Amino acid sequence: MASDLLAVKHLKKYFPVQKNMFFGKKAFIHAVDGISFAIGPRQTIGLVGESGCGKTTLGRTLVNLEKPTAGEIYFKGKNTADFKYSEWYEYRKSVQFIFQDPYSSLNPRKTVLDIVTTSLRSSNLLYSKKKLAGRTEELLKLVGLSTQYCHHYPHEFSGGQRQRISIARALALSPELLICDEPVSALDVSIQAQVLNLLNGLKNKFNLSLIFISHDLAVVKHVSDMIFVMYRGKIVEKAPGASLFAHTGHPYSKALISAIPEPKVGKSKERIILKGDVSTPVGEMKGCCFQDRCYMAQKICKKQEPPAKQVAKEHTAFCHFA
Numbered sequence: 333m334a335s336d337l338l339a340v341k342h343l344k345k346y347f348p349v350q351k352n353m354f355f356g357k358k359a360f361i362h363a364v365d366g367i368s369f370a371i372g373p374r375q376t377i378g379l380v381g382e383s384g385c386g387k388t389t390l391g392r393t394l395v396n397l398e399k400p401t402a403g404e405i406y407f408k409g410k411n412t413a414d415f416k417y418s419e420w421y422e423y424r425k426s427v428q429f430i431f432q433d434p435y436s437s438l439n440p441r442k443t444v445l446d447i448v449t450t451s452l453r454s455s456n457l458l459y460s461k462k463k464l465a466g467r468t469e470e471l472l473k474l475v476g477l478s479t480q481y482c483h484h485y486p487h488e489f490s491g492g493q494r495q496r497i498s499i500a501r502a503l504a505l506s507p508e509l510l511i512c513d514e515p516v517s518a519l520d521v522s523i524q525a526q527v528l529n530l531l532n533g534l535k536n537k538f539n540l541s542l543i544f545i546s547h548d549l550a551v552v553k554h555v556s557d558m559i560f561v562m563y564r565g566k567i568v569e570k571a572p573g574a575s576l577f578a579h580t581g582h583p584y585s586k587a588l589i590s591a592i593p594e595p596k597v598g599k600s601k602e603r604i605i606l607k608g609d610v611s612t613p614v615g616e617m618k619g620c621c622f623q624d625r626c627y628m629a630q631k632i633c634k635k636q637e638p639p640a641k642q643v644a645k646e647h648t649a650f651c652h653f654a
C-alpha cells in the first residue's frame with residue numbers, strides 16, 4: 333500500500349555453502365525464505381525467533397547490507413530495485429540499523445564524536461567542527477549520556493552506554509525507520525528496561541517506526557504493535573501482541589510462550605520443551621519448516637506447506653492444525 337513506509341514481498345536471502353568434494357551440487361542456506369510484510373509510519377514490529385532463524389539476515393537485507401536473492405523491497409510505495417542514486421541516499425538516511433553486538437559495532441579507534449557523526453560527515457549536511465560537536469552533544473543528551481563523553485573511546489563505556497552511543501549514531505540523520513537487532517540482549521535486566529524505555533520515548537518523540545528484533549518474546553511483547561514469529565527463514569505466525577498470547581495458533585509460538593518465566597509465586601504453567609535446536613536451513617524443505625521439532629506433526633506436515641490460517645483479527649498462523 334502507498335501508505336506503508338516499508339513493504340517487503342517474497343524476500344529471500346540464500347548463502348552458498350561450500351561445494352562438497354564428491355557431490356558437486358551447489359547447496360544454499362535459506363537464511364530468509366520468502367518473507368512478506370509491511371510496516372506503516374509510527375508502527376513497531378517485533379520479530380522473534382530462536383538463534384539462527386534468520387532475524388539478523390532479514391534486517392541486514394532490509395538496509396541493503398546484504399543483496400536479496402529474490403523478492404522486492406518497497407519504500408514509500410517505490411521498488412528499491414528501481415532506485416536512482418539520490419533515492420538510495422534518501423533511503424539510507426531514512427532507514428537505520430542498530431547492530432546486535434554493542435562491543436564489536438563501534439570502532440575502537442574512534443571517539444564518540446567521530447562515531448556519532450560518521451553519517452553526518454559523509455552526508456555533507458553539516459561540516460563545520462563546531463556544528464558537528466553541537467549535534468553530537470544534542471544526540472548524547474537525547475540518549476541520556478553526558479556530553480562530557482564526546483572525546484572518549486568505546487572501551488571506556490559499559491554495554492548499556494555503548495548501545496546508547498549506537499542509538500545516537502542511528503538517530504544522527506533523523507531516520508523514519510529504526511531496525512534494532514537485539515538491542516538489549518547483551519545487557520542485564522535493569523539496563524534492558526532503561527534502553528527499551530529510551531527507544532520507546534524516542535519513537536514517540538520523533539514519530540519513528542521500529543522493527544525490533546529479539547529472541548525474547550517477553551521483551552517484544554511490551555514494545556510491539558505486531559509480533560512476527562520466525563522459524564528457519566519464514567514467518568510462521570503474525571499477530572498483535574495481545575492476540576498472540578491469548579489465541580496462540582502455531583505450536584512453535586506456544587513453545588516460546590511457555591518458556592517465559594511466570595512472575596507470580598506459586599503459579600506454574602506447563603513448559604513445552606522442543607527437541608534439538610534450529611537446524612541450518614540448507615536447501616528446500618518439503619512441507620512445514622517446523623516438522624522436525626513439532627510435537628503436533630502429522631503425515632501431512634511432511635508433504636504440504638501449511639496454508640495461512642486466520643486465527644483472529646489481523647492474526648495469521650501458518651500451520652495445518654492452527
Ligand SMILES: Nc1ncnc2c1ncn2[C@@H]1O[C@H](COP(=O)(O)OP(=O)(O)OP(=O)(O)O)[C@@H](O)[C@H]1O
Pocket residue numbers: 347348361362363381382383384385386387388389390432547612613
Ligand atoms: N554471511 C553468511 N554466510 C553464510 N551463512 C550465513 C551468513 N549469515 C548468516 N548465515 C546463516 O544464516 C542463518 C541465519 O543467520 P542469522 O544470523 O540471520 O540468524 P539470527 O536469527 O540473527 O540468529 P541470532 O539470534 O543468533 O542472532 C544461519 O544458519 C547462519 O548460519
Ligand SMILES: [Mg+2]
Pocket residue numbers: 387388389432513
Ligand atoms: Mg542475529
